[in-house]
Amino acid sequence: MSSSALPLSRSSRPPGDRALLDAEEAKIEAAPLVTLAGVSKKYQNGVAALAGLDLCVRTGDFLSLLGPSGCGKSTALRLIAGLEPATSGTIEWAGGQASGRPSIGFVFQDPTLMPWASVESNVFLPLRLEGWSFRTASERIEEALALVGLPDFRKAMPRELSGGMKMRVSIARALVTRPSLLLMDEPFAALDEITRFKLNDDLMRLKQEMNCTVIFVTHSIYESAYLSTRIAVMAARPGRIIAEIGLDAALPRKEHFRRESAYLDACARAADALHGAMDAKDHM
Amino acid sequence: MGAPDDEAEAGTSARGRRAGEVARARLVGIILPIAVFAGAIGLWEFIVRVNGIEPYVLPAPSVVIATLAKDWGTLSLSLLVTLRTMAIALVLATVGGVLIAVIFAQSRLIERSLYPFAVILQVTPIVAIAPLLLVYLNSGTAILVCAFIVAFFPILSNTTLGLASTDPNLRNLFKLYGAGPWRELVLLRAPSALPYFLGGLRIAGGLALIGAVVAEIAAGSAGQGSGLAYRIVESGYRLNIPRMFAALLLISLTGILVYAVLALVSHLLLRRWHESALDR
Ligand SMILES: Nc1ncnc2c1ncn2[C@@H]1O[C@H](COP(=O)(O)OP(=O)(O)O)[C@@H](O)[C@H]1O
Ligand SMILES: [Mg+2]
Numbered sequence: 001m002s003s004s005a006l007p008l009s010r011s012s013r014p015p016g017d018r019a020l021l022d023a024e025e026a027k028i029e030a031a032p033l034v035t036l037a038g039v040s041k042k043y044q045n046g047v048a049a050l051a052g053l054d055l056c057v058r059t060g061d062f063l064s065l066l067g068p069s070g071c072g073k074s075t076a077l078r079l080i081a082g083l084e085p086a087t088s089g090t091i092e093w094a095g096g097q098a099s100g101r102p103s104i105g106f107v108f109q110d111p112t113l114m115p116w117a118s119v120e121s122n123v124f125l126p127l128r129l130e131g132w133s134f135r136t137a138s139e140r141i142e143e144a145l146a147l148v149g150l151p152d153f154r155k156a157m158p159r160e161l162s163g164g165m166k167m168r169v170s171i172a173r174a175l176v177t178r179p180s181l182l183l184m185d186e187p188f189a190a191l192d193e194i195t196r197f198k199l200n201d202d203l204m205r206l207k208q209e210m211n212c213t214v215i216f217v218t219h220s221i222y223e224s225a226y227l228s229t230r231i232a233v234m235a236a237r238p239g240r241i242i243a244e245i246g247l248d249a250a251l252p253r254k255e256h257f258r259r260e261s262a263y264l265d266a267c268a269r270a271a272d273a274l275h276g277a278m279d280a281k282d283h284m
Numbered sequence: 285m286g287a288p289d290d291e292a293e294a295g296t297s298a299r300g301r302r303a304g305e306v307a308r309a310r311l312v313g314i315i316l317p318i319a320v321f322a323g324a325i326g327l328w329e330f331i332v333r334v335n336g337i338e339p340y341v342l343p344a345p346s347v348v349i350a351t352l353a354k355d356w357g358t359l360s361l362s363l364l365v366t367l368r369t370m371a372i373a374l375v376l377a378t379v380g381g382v383l384i385a386v387i388f389a390q391s392r393l394i395e396r397s398l399y400p401f402a403v404i405l406q407v408t409p410i411v412a413i414a415p416l417l418l419v420y421l422n423s424g425t426a427i428l429v430c431a432f433i434v435a436f437f438p439i440l441s442n443t444t445l446g447l448a449s450t451d452p453n454l455r456n457l458f459k460l461y462g463a464g465p466w467r468e469l470v471l472l473r474a475p476s477a478l479p480y481f482l483g484g485l486r487i488a489g490g491l492a493l494i495g496a497v498v499a500e501i502a503a504g505s506a507g508q509g510s511g512l513a514y515r516i517v518e519s520g521y522r523l524n525i526p527r528m529f530a531a532l533l534l535i536s537l538t539g540i541l542v543y544a545v546l547a548l549v550s551h552l553l554l555r556r557w558h559e560s561a562l563d564r
Contacts, residue, residue, distance in 0.1 A: 114454065
């Protein structure tokens with residue numbers, strides 16, 4: 001699998017010394033993509049979902065937002081995507097204020113496919129909304145579906161697919177615009193563990209092929225430690241970041257990474273941070 | 285060593301027996317309702333004949349059919365009048381209901397301001413409105429308006445509900461890719477609302493018939509209209525009971541026909557994706 005065979009890959013590197021190159025690139029590319037400073041969000045019903053959130057996402061990061069349900073992970077993602085305004089604080093993009101927002105792909109917890117449309121129409125949607133004709137988009141749709149391993153399902157209807165396949169279509173839809181930032185809101189939380197492991201591995205491969213930045217929301221310590229180059233641990237009421245954990249090992253990682261000390265150490269530190277926040281609150 | 289084979293054989297024959305049972309159950313499910321219906325008609329015929337009941341008290345089914353054939357000239361014209369009223373009322377109610385639902389979907393404020401009118405029209409019995417309409421309008425128009433009023437509300441309320449219950453994350457997606465309200469309506473909200481709209485349409489079809497019949501009866505002999513309900517009133521005055529039954533039969537058949545056509549339309553439009561239309 002040389003990278004030049006993959007149509008969506010942006011960089012074509014020689015296959016050798018991949019880990020070393022990745023590490024070097026990470027150092028060079030570590031420019032901030034988006035910086036959240038003192039971001040707060042109060043909903044109309046008075047719920048303070050976020051208060052004083054500081055976060056810097058660097059180009060090329062696989063950043064996990066890890067925290068218990070209700071701590072404001074989805075809210076943070078929606079603010080970054082520009083779906084909602086922050087109540088206070090700033091969200092600054094590499095290219096200046098909000099105008100510098102790069103192209104974004106969004107994957108929700110549910111596949112949220114349009115049930116009346118075929119797989120290819122669902123994947124076509126983002127390009128359609130950007131004014132592409134179906135004919136010109138056809139190749140892109142094919143690429144995106146090949147990337148998620150569903151090249152033969154263009155004409156299928158969503159109801160004919162399993163949960164994991166629907167999620168793959170949802171990811172293809174997010175990738176079809178070749179976004180430089182991929183936002184994922186607990187995308188695999190509703191899937192069985194075996195399917196989730198498979199999609200975890202595929203996601204790391206995808207990220208490398210697309211050469212994009214990923215912000216990945218999860219409530220699973222293990223999932224975040226397996227996938228991320230950085231974990232931002234969040235606590236609830238009000239939502240904020242209480243710890244940041246870095247994992248240097250290059251992506252994509254393989255199953256044996258789950259037995260390495262870096263992984264186990266990250267899991268332990270994330271668990272400590274989460275428990276610390278709970279104890280401090282005298283939780284429940 | 286023969287045991288596994290025996291078991292397998294027992295399994296196959298059990299499965300065969302079960303398949304047979306399923307097929308038989310399905311056949312019974314079709315035949316039994318037909319038999320019960322035919323039995324009821326037969327019982328009616330039997331009671332009338334045995335007791336020698338006069339046709340002007342209770343006509344036997346055979347007499348009703350004979351009357352239907354004899355008076356087909358008049359009755360078929362009346363059937364066409366009623367069908368036409370219904371069809372026009374249904375089309376107007378569909379266009380009006382969908383249009384207003386789309387306007388409601390644009391703004392909560394408009395919806396709040398206009399919804400009470402729709403509710404008042406809905407909750408006031410159409411029999412009570414009909415005489416008033418007959419004062420203001422000629423009877424043909426008044427009957428049409430009555431059928432329209434009753435058919436309009438289910439389409440409006442169902443379509444409004446459908447347009448409002450679009451998946452919020454799909455709406456987020458449209459927002460993320462910068463789609464305007466028009467594209468969101470056409471590509472997302474309209475298809476999401478389709479099953480709701482079709483549910484409303486099926487109810488509206490039946491109600492349009494009721495509205496037309498009620499208004500024709502209210503118009504009574506005053507109306508020069510000649511719909512099926514008018515024939516019932518007219519036959520009542522002349523004590524032509526078999527003809528009343530014949531007209532009644534045609535009204536029932538019309539109702540069944542309208543329901544069947546709308547159910548078919550809805551099945552054809554939804555069969556590719558909606559749960560309610562999936563083959564089971
Ligand atoms: N649209 C909304 N209106 C009001 N409150 C909301 C809304 N969305 C989320 N919240 C509240 O904000 C808090 C954080 O929610 P969310 O960001 O969804 O958390 P998470 O994704 O971590 O589970 C919760 O208490 C939730 O009830
Ligand atoms: Mg959430």
